Amino acid sequence: MRAVIISDFGSVNGGAAKVAIESARGLAEAGIEIVFACAIGPISERLDHPLIHVERFAGEEIWQVGSKLAAARQGIWNAQAQRFLGELLARQPRGETLVHLHQWTKAFSPAAIAAAGDSGLPVAITMHDYFSFCPVGGYFDFRANAVCQREPMSASCMARNCDRASYPHKLVRVARQFGSDKAMRRLAAPLFIHVSDFARRFAEPFLPQQARHVVVENMMEAEQRPPVDAARNRHALFLGRFTQEKAADVLAKAARDADAPVRFVGEGPLAGEIARLNPQAEIRGWVPAAQVFDEIAQARCLVLPSIWYEPGPLVIAEARSLGVPVVLARTTGPASWVADGEDGILVDGGDVMGLSTALKRLQDDACASAMGAAAYRRYWADPLTMERHVGRTIESYRRLVGREP
Numbered sequence: 001m002r003a004v005i006i007s008d009f010g011s012v013n014g015g016a017a018k019v020a021i022e023s024a025r026g027l028a029e030a031g032i033e034i035v036f037a038c039a040i041g042p043i044s045e046r047l048d049h050p051l052i053h054v055e056r057f058a059g060e061e062i063w064q065v066g067s068k069l070a071a072a073r074q075g076i077w078n079a080q081a082q083r084f085l086g087e088l089l090a091r092q093p094r095g096e097t098l099v100h101l102h103q104w105t106k107a108f109s110p111a112a113i114a115a116a117g118d119s120g121l122p123v124a125i126t127m128h129d130y131f132s133f134c135p136v137g138g139y140f141d142f143r144a145n146a147v148c149q150r151e152p153m154s155a156s157c158m159a160r161n162c163d164r165a166s167y168p169h170k171l172v173r174v175a176r177q178f179g180s181d182k183a184m185r186r187l188a189a190p191l192f193i194h195v196s197d198f199a200r201r202f203a204e205p206f207l208p209q210q211a212r213h214v215v216v217e218n219m220m221e222a223e224q225r226p227p228v229d230a231a232r233n234r235h236a237l238f239l240g241r242f243t244q245e246k247a248a249d250v251l252a253k254a255a256r257d258a259d260a261p262v263r264f265v266g267e268g269p270l271a272g273e274i275a276r277l278n279p280q281a282e283i284r285g286w287v288p289a290a291q292v293f294d295e296i297a298q299a300r301c302l303v304l305p306s307i308w309y310e311p312g313p314l315v316i317a318e319a320r321s322l323g324v325p326v327v328l329a330r331t332t333g334p335a336s337w338v339a340d341g342e343d344g345i346l347v348d349g350g351d352v353m354g355l356s357t358a359l360k361r362l363q364d365d366a367c368a369s370a371m372g373a374a375a376y377r378r379y380w381a382d383p384l385t386m387e388r389h390v391g392r393t394i395e396s397y398r399r400l401v402g403r404e405p
Contacts, residue, residue: 001032001033001096001097001098001394001397001398001401002032002033002034002035002092002093002096002097002098003024003027003032003033003034003035003097003098003099003100003397004034004035004037004088004089004092004097004098004099004100004121005020005023005024005034005035005036005037005100005102006037006038006085006099006100006101006102006103006104006108006112006116007020007021007036007037007038007102007103008038008039008040008059008061008103008104008105008106008107008108009038009039009040009103009106010036010038010039010040010041010042010043010044010047010054010056011041011042011043011044012044015128015218015313015314016102016103016126016128016129017102017103019102019126019128019218019219020036020102020103020126021036021044021046021047022046022219022221022386023102023219023389023390023393024036024046024047024052025046025047025049025052026219026386026387026389026390026393027390027393027394028049028050028051028052029049029051029390030390030394031051032051032394032397033051033053034049034051034052034053035052035053035055035088035092036052036053036054036055037055037056037057037085037088038054038055038056038057039056039057039058039059039060039081039106039107039108040059040060040061040106040107041056043056055088057080057081057084057085057107057108059078059080059081059107059108060107061106061107062074062075062105062106062107062109072172072175074109075105075109075172075176076109076110076172076175076176076179077109077110077111077176077179078107078108078109078111079111081107081108081109081111081112081115082111082112082114082115085108085111085112085115085116086115086118086119089115089116089119089121090119092119092121094120094121095401096401097121097401098121098122098123098124098397098400098401099116099119099121099122099123099124100123100124100125100126100397101113101116101123101124101125101126102126102128103128105131105137105176109176109179110176110179110180110182110183111179111183113125113180113183113184113186113187114179114182114183114186116187117183117184117186117187117188118186122189122191122400122401123187123190123191124190124191124192124193124396124397124400125190125191125192125193126193126195126216127192127193127194127195127199127203127311128195128311128312129311130203130206130309130311131180132180132184132192132203132206132207133152133153133177133181133203133206133207134148134152134177134206135152135153135157135170135173135174135176135177136162136163136164136170136173138245138308138309139152139202139308139309140162140245140307140308140309141160141162142162142163142164142244142245143160143161143162144162145244145307146307146350147307147308147309147331147349148162152177152206153174153177153178153181157174158174184208185208187208187210187211188210189210189211189212190208190210190211190212191211191212191213191214191396191399191400192204192207192211192212192213192214193214193215193216193393193396194213194214194215194216194311195215195216195217195218195311195312195333196215196217196311196312196333196334196336197215197333197336198309198311198331198332198333198335198336199309199311199312199333200213200215202309212399212400214392214396214399216389216392216393216396217312217384217388217389217392218312218314218384218389219384219385219386219388219389219390220314220317220318220321220383220384220385221385221386222293222318222321222383224321224380224383225293225297225321225322227322227323227372227373227376228297228322228323228324228372229323229369229372230299230300230301230323230324230325230368230369230371230372231300231365231366231368231369231372233298233299233300233324234261234300235260235261235262235263235282235298235299235300236251236255236260236261236262236263236299236300236301236302236303236327236359236362237262237263237265237295237296237298237299237300237301237302237303237324238251238262238263238264238265238266238302238303238305239265239266239292239295239296239302239315240266240304240313240315241266241267241268242264242266242267242268242269242270242271242274243268243269243270244269244270244307245306245307245308246268246304246305246306246307246308246310247305247306247307247329247349247350248264248266248268248270248274248305249270249273249274249277250305250307250350250351250352250355251264251303251305251355252264252273252274252277252278252281253277253278253352253356254305254352254353254355254356254359255278255281255356255359256277256278256280256281257352257353257356258356258357258359258360258363260359260360260363261280261282262278262280262281262282262303263281263282263283263284263299264281264282264283264284265284265285265286265287265295266285266286267285267286271283292318293318293322296315296318296319296322296324297322297324299319299324300324300325300362300368301319301324301325301326301327301359301362301368302315302316302319302324302325302326302327303326303327303328303355303359304316304326304327304328304329304332304334305327305328305329305347305349305350305355306328306329306331306332306349307329307349307350308349309331309332310329310332310333311333312333312334313332313333313334314384316328316334316337316338317334317337317379317384319375320337320343320344320375320376320378320379321376321379321380321383322376323372323373323375323376324372324375325343325344325345325362325368325371325372325375326338326344326345326375327344327345327346327347327355327358327359327362328344328345328346328347329346329347329348329349329350330346330347330348330349331348331349332349337378337379339374339378342371342374343371343374343375343377343378344371344375345358345361345362345371
C-alpha cells in the first residue's frame with residue numbers, strides 16, 4: 001500500500017503539519033510506502049526514512065507571495081500546484097495508492113483537491129479545521145466573537161464580515177471556498193478523517209453526501225510518568241495562543257472572580273487584555289516543547305475555555321496523562337474524553353460564571369486529587385500512542401482502497 005500525503009509544510013510549524021509529518025513517519029515504520037508532497041521548507045529530519053520519498057513543490061506561503069493581488073490569486077487557485085500534483089499522482093501505481101490531504105490552504109490551494117479528484121485515486125482528508133466547508137476555517141464569527149450561525153457559503157455567509165482581518169480578506173476566502181467546493185465535487189467518495197467524535201458530529205452535515213467518515217485521534221507520544229498530585233499545585237493553567245476564539249480573556253475574568261491563581265503560557269493579541277482584566281494573573285511566553293509536560297505538571301488544573309468548536313487540541317491529553325484535571329468547554333473535541341465531574345469539568349463556552357464556579361470547586365484539595373487521579377487512570381487505559389494512531393489510520397486506508405469491507 002502507498003499513501004501520497006499532501007501537506008503545505010515540510011517541517012513542523014503547527015498542529016496540522018506535526019500530525020502529517022509524524023503520521024507519515026509512523027506509517028512508514030509500519031511498512032506503508034509514503035510519498036510526502038509539500039511546498040514550504042525546510043524538510044523535517046523526521047521524513048528521512050527508507051519508505052518515505054519527499055516530493056517538493058517550489059511554492060511559498062500565500063501571504064509571502066509578492067503583492068497582495070498575487071497572493072490572493074495563488075490562494076484562490078494555484079494552477080502550478082495543480083500541475084505538479086497532477087503529474088505526481090499520475091505516476092503512482094493504480095490499485096494500491098491513495099491520496100491523503102492534511103493541509104492545502106497555505107500554499108497548494110484548493111487545486112490540491114482538484115488534482116486528487118482528477119487522479120482517480122481514493123482520497124482521504126483529515127479535518128484539522130473546517131476549511132473543507134467554511135471560508136474562514138473555524139466556523140467562527142470574529143466580529144460577533146461567537147460561533148457562526150450561518151449556512152456556509154449562503155448569501156448571508158458571503159455578506160457577513162466575520163473575518164479576523166477584514167471584509168476584503170473574507171471575500172478572498174469566499175472565492176477560495178468556491179474553488180474548494182467545486183474541487184470537492186470531483187471526489188467520488190472521499191473519506192473524511194475526523195480527530196474527535198465531537199468534530200465529526202459537528203462537521204458531517206456540512207460535507208458532501210457521498211463522503212464516508214471515520215474518527216482517528218491524533219497521536220500524543222509521552223512516556224508514562226508517575227501521576228501528579230494536583231492538590232499540591234495552586235494555579236490554573238492556560239497553554240496556547242491568546243486569541244479571542246480561544247477565550248483566554250474569559251479565563252482571566254473567571255479566575256479573578258474565583259480568587260484563583262492563574263498562569264497564562266503562550267502569546268497573542270489578548271496579552272494586554274488579560275493583564276487588564278486580571279492584574280494578578282501570571283503571563284509568560286512560550287516554553288520549549290521539551291518543557292511543556294513540566295509546565296503542565298506544576299498546575300492544579302488545565303483550562304481550555306475555547307468558544308470556537310476546536311476539533312482536537314492535544315494539550316488536554318497531555319494534562320490527563322500527568323494526572324492534572326481539566327476544565328474545558330463542552331463544545332470542543334476533547335470534551336468527549338471527559339466524564340463531567342469525575343475526571344474533569346465541562347462548562348459552556350464563554351460562561352464566565354460557570355468557569356469561575358469550576359475553579360472554585362477545584363480549590364478543594366480532595367476534589368482536585370480525585371479528579372486528577374481519575375484522569376490519569378482513564379488516559380492510560382487507552383493512551384493516544386503512535387501505534388494506536390497508525391493502526392487506525394491503516395485500517396481506514398484499507399477500507400478506502402477496498403481491501404476491507
